[in-house]
Amino acid sequence: MTTFDRLKKLCEEQKISIVELEEKLGFGRNSLYNWKKKTPNGSSLQKVADFFDVSTDYLLGRTDKKRYYDLTEKDEKEVEEELERILKNSESNFGHAAFDGNIPSETDKEDYEMYVAAMRDAIRLHKRLAKKKFTPKKYR
Template sequence: MDFGERLQELRKEKGISREELARALQVSYSAIAKYETNVRKPDQETLKKIADYFDVTVDYLLGRSNHRQLTRRDERDIEKIIEETRHRIENTEGLLLDGEILSQEDVDAIINAMRVGLEMAKLRNKEKYGRKKKK
């Protein structure tokens, strides 16, 4: 299923019109129509707004996964890894890049990138192994 079909399916499941979705996302009606007919793709910011609005992942919207969202356990697992990593970074003398200590802003950016990567890995594993995988 492509992006346009997924968007239309989600909108209909929620029982809202293109106009209502356009207002909620602060885009034009024609933008929604073009997204649903695959004439145009949303930018990254709009794609994230759509995913948040429908409570699904961006990968699901793009057809890269059939899992709409992570489970609470998945989210807890990811947060545990993130917090352990943050703790390790903050309890060292500093994380270096090219001999310079990274700023807190840089560390936060790295942590956010890790979170996205871990979420994608969890979803891909669900796709690959389904519910049979145990750990």
Template structure:
């Protein structure tokens, strides 16, 4: 795997946030020049702390970034409006299940016991995982003649 594949993925994910590079750098807690340098020179040349800050701002882990680069998930198909609606419905079912029955927990805490930031991070992680899974399924099960 080439180190610049991770950089390509990070650039794509930042673009999906619809924030400017300066606004994203602020969200990540990095100076704009540092983020710009990371994107120009490659994530592989950046400090681990800075990569972790970028990943946290993208709501992914460094392991997920590595996995995306290894699995080439940056080139997955786009989701349709119906796909988005299905993800939101399933996500709501998951959240309701975590909130209502008390049988599921994350990091030893039930949803009601988590602070707002942890709850939001859990929800975003679940949603991101569902999106990647849906895209991977679309890529795997869409016949070649219908792929764009």
């Protein structure tokens, strides 16, 4: 996938045209279409990356991760392991889980699923924030 293809995909996701993007960024007409044939200069590439909140490496096709702080498969596995540890720990601390295996009603089942989803989201958010804060600039 070329730089222009990635740019086009990002525009489609944001529901804007390439011409609109050129206007918003103050680029000349058809300047982004030139990315089909040649590699963009650094400042133009950085402006587009900042606009879409993606890395320049993603735009250039060096990585499929849009942002350096996106979670990898390994990170997702660690999230699930941490969630499992938290759920088991809550059972051992209180003698039983707040939501044990014998859920008596649909309401309690929904509450449990919402609790687990909230915990999973909190762990993911924590991992992303840690990556943002502690990733050295040379790897961003």
